[in-house]
Amino acid sequence: MLDYTKKITFFSKLAVKAFQIGSGALSATFLLSSTALAQLGASPLIIEAETNRGQAQTMINVINAGDTPLRARIYTEPFTYDRDKGFQTLPSDTNDLSPYLQFSPRELTIPPGVTRRVRLRAILAPSLPDGEYRTAVFAETLKESVNGSGKNVGVITRVATTVYIRKGDVSPNLTVDSAQFNANQKTLQLLVENIGDASVRLGANWQLKQGERIIQTGESVPTAIVAQSDRNLILNNHPESEALALLPGNYQLTGELIWGDDNSNQLPFSVTLTVPEQ
Template structure:
């Protein structure tokens, strides 16, 4: 099964341009598995590498093409770009670019980045898409037939030189859409981090709720909302008021674990 961090589906009406949608799942994708979904490489003599493994677990062949685009992460999620100062795509080679995977077969796509010495130290990144070459029927929009072209993206980071993230927790606010807490984390460093969050909500000196949230990408030079679902298995709901949200961010850098304690106020509104 697909379990992508980010899945894009192109909708192609016969008379319109391509529109990208995020976080959409389709049963037709269930026959393909893709791993890993994040590739991190430290360049040695200007070269970094990685491998994407594609497996067809279905009963019919699947035809795919592979290509790369620059990207970043904004405060609320992934953004595919047309250009970027950290664009890895001009220096990225991969093979094959098109392939057919038979039922039960596993194929590899090899990635090789060759950075120019003139680039200096820094992090360079690309999202490598694996896209179906077969348009799937999706229904109609009036008299216009609509098809979908599913694709899954693997993010690749290649770091050259002495670079590192520098995380700081800025604030915590409750999102009006779904009631979750958005923990705003900035990364002033020159390398991306993917922190997990161990957290606790404390009111009048007593812990009212606690938990752990999985890894979320905080891009180098940017910031990101790390979403905390404090309402899960919480009965009755927490009373409105000002709480202290405290805990620890944890992430891996060069095979060692880094941590950052935090403590910020957050106001829970009335239901």
């Protein structure tokens, strides 16, 4: 019997107008390989495209950065971004692009240091409602080895490109709901709802005050919110952010959400943050 451990590297960042997975019963033996993780890559990380006469074409680069050949298969899964957990695959989704997406090749062998292209073609029928269709395109490699007991073990590494194809005139529509402070994780969270029909990747410039005293200012690393969903943005997730510890009380959190080409879209926000007594 071949046991599998799946180790996933997920890349997320919006670009062109495009985790540990449980292995069920096959989970008795685990073998994680940092070499395997470093070997497989994909670009771009996110693809966005608009249809032209019902079609859109693009490509993904699958990269072997290692010094040994690798075999990979290409497949898709619908996904979303959970409010707190982030990227999550789904068993099904009404906005799944997979049924309308053609790609080639589906299996490939990549020599060391070589990049192979996978061409994507989305065909959306005129009868489909206008909206955004999305999927995660995974490149997955399987490397077999033998553990100390002589049992065959598979290390499965996969990387993903998220693909967003838009049909018709669609756009995000954002509202800021509330803010909270996670005392355990020391994170400042802003709940943002996207009631529009297009996903968005947005960051924030922010300032936290108590009365007239400025506690901290900063900018967040951009985070994706899919259409018709909400998400807690971690505001102090920038690598240069200082540690944040807040005493119980009321604070004022102000700033602006920013997104789009050259951050051309901005939405000011101002909410009260209450840190309760422990």
